[in-house]
Amino acid sequence: MQKIGRPRSLPKRSFLDLFAIRSKIGLEMPTVIAYGTNKQAYFDLFMASCDRHAISPVMLGWGKKWIGFGNKTTETRDYLAGLRDDEVVISVDPFDVVFLCGLDEIEEKFRRASAPFLCGALRLGPWLRRVYDREFNRGKVPIPHNPTGYDYLNSGTWISTAGYARWLIDRLEREFGMRPTDMDQEILTGIYGRDRFVVDLDWRCEIFHNLLFKNFITRSADLKDLEFSDGRVKNVATGTRPCILHASGNAKMERIAARLGFSAEDAAPTENNKNYVKKALFHIVKLVRMSPAPREIASVPAAESPSERARLV
Numbered sequence: 001m002q003k004i005g006r007p008r009s010l011p012k013r014s015f016l017d018l019f020a021i022r023s024k025i026g027l028e029m030p031t032v033i034a035y036g037t038n039k040q041a042y043f044d045l046f047m048a049s050c051d052r053h054a055i056s057p058v059m060l061g062w063g064k065k066w067i068g069f070g071n072k073t074t075e076t077r078d079y080l081a082g083l084r085d086d087e088v089v090i091s092v093d094p095f096d097v098v099f100l101c102g103l104d105e106i107e108e109k110f111r112r113a114s115a116p117f118l119c120g121a122l123r124l125g126p127w128l129r130r131v132y133d134r135e136f137n138r139g140k141v142p143i144p145h146n147p148t149g150y151d152y153l154n155s156g157t158w159i160s161t162a163g164y165a166r167w168l169i170d171r172l173e174r175e176f177g178m179r180p181t182d183m184d185q186e187i188l189t190g191i192y193g194r195d196r197f198v199v200d201l202d203w204r205c206e207i208f209h210n211l212l213f214k215n216f217i218t219r220s221a222d223l224k225d226l227e228f229s230d231g232r233v234k235n236v237a238t239g240t241r242p243c244i245l246h247a248s249g250n251a252k253m254e255r256i257a258a259r260l261g262f263s264a265e266d267a268a269p270t271e272n273n274k275n276y277v278k279k280a281l282f283h284i285v286k287l288v289r290m291s292p293a294p295r296e297i298a299s300v301p302a303a304e305s306p307s308e309r310a311r312l313v
Contacts (some may be wrong), residue, residue: 002178005263006202008266028087029102029103029104029107030087030089030090030103030106030159031058031083031087031088031089031090031162031169032050032056032057032058032089032090032094032103033057033058033060033076033079033090033091033093034046034057034059034060034090034091034093034094034097035059035060035061035072035075035076035091035093035094036059036060036061036062036093036094036095037061037062037063037064037065037066037108038062038063039093039270040095040269040270040271041096041250041269041270042096042097042098042247042257042267042269043095043270044088044265044266044267044268044270045094045098045253045257045262045266045267045269046092046094046095046097046098046099047094047263048263048266049098049100049262050099051101052099052231053099053100053101053102053103055099055102055103057092057094057127058079059094060072060075060076060079061075063080066164066198067180067181067182068179068180068181068182069155069182069183069185070172070173070178070179070180070181070182070183070184071180071181072184073169073172073287074169074173074178074180074264075182076091076165076169077165077166077169077170078164081166081312082167083162084162084163085162085163085164086161086162086163086164087161087162088107088110088159088160088161089159089160089162089165090103090106090157090163090244091157091158091159091165092156092157092160092244092246093156093157093246096156096243096246096247096248096250096251096253096307097156097157097244097245097246097247098240098245098253098256098257098260098262099243100231100232100233100242100243100244100245100260101232101243104146105243106159106207106243106244109206109207110150110159110207110242113200113202113206115164115200116150116160116161116164116168116197116198117158117159117160117164117168117198117199117200118158118159118160118200118201118202118207119153119154119155119157119158119188119192119199119200119201119202119208120153120155120156120157120158120201120202120207120208120209120210120244120246120248121146121150121151121152121154121201121202121203121205121208122150122151122152122153122154122210122212122248123149123150123151123152123237124151124152124212125224128143128212129152132152135183135186136153136183136185136186136189137186137189137190137193138186139190141189141190141193141194142193143189143193144193144196146201146203147203148203148205148237148238149202149237150201150202150203150204150205150238151201151203152189152194152201153188153189153192153199153201154185154208154210154246154248155184155185155188156210156246156248157208157210157244157246159202168198168199172184172187172188176190176191183297193242198201203251203267204238204240205235205238205240205242206242206243207242207243207244208242208243208244209225209226209233209235209242209244209246210244210246210247210248211223211245211246211247211248211249211251211253211256212248212249212251213249213250213251213252214243216285217252218252219249219251219252220252220255221247221250221251221252221253221255221256222251223256225237225238228260231260231261233245233260252269253267253269254267254268254269281284291298
């Protein structure tokens, strides 16, 4: 396989020059992968945001029976086998995501981040941190603290290169025993806590901003960190302008869509309450059931040197 050097080894200016050259000669933009089995929740809003920014997402899983997050992850890996190792890929959920800009800005920010696999980050209060640890950090791996407070991994959105993502997902399955019904977020959280050179967070919210709701009844989004202007948002806690909004807690998005300039028709959800109840029951069962001891993620297997870890970035 072709070996691509780590982004940090190149000067910042070189990426800006690369985008200008690529646009002139018509090279491909990053690939957006969205996994879903049927139309639900805010799918129309997702597609409207893609249309606004000339994005053509690749839909995986459509019409199939939902098996689990592990299966979603490995099916995504299988699709990546047909892409160039150095092609940038963005994985999102198509039911609670809104694109706020084009793919060129997203790729530029990813290249500057110098991270081979970047996940969205959550900013959680004390109670939600306990809930998160019980569901996704059962191995009690120490969670790194970031200056912005966005410390917790959300695997519903991530960005990487096709080659590195395949390599990492292979490891989730081979070395950490990820099964089709397992939560990829649990394993990725363990890896992130041990070695953020392998998996890191977009803790400045340069690319992803994850929304949570204020309470379980109204599910109105918690927008305290956001300012809206001209179809974009600014995160006032980090000083950044995220490219992708993700309602990771199933927050309602109608008012958000209106403030971003989308029509009420685009923002009308499909079977949203049914979808919310199903997801809520899934997470509640996970939290209360007597589960086996978590797989040991004492360390990230070190079969390769740090330079080899990121060889496909």
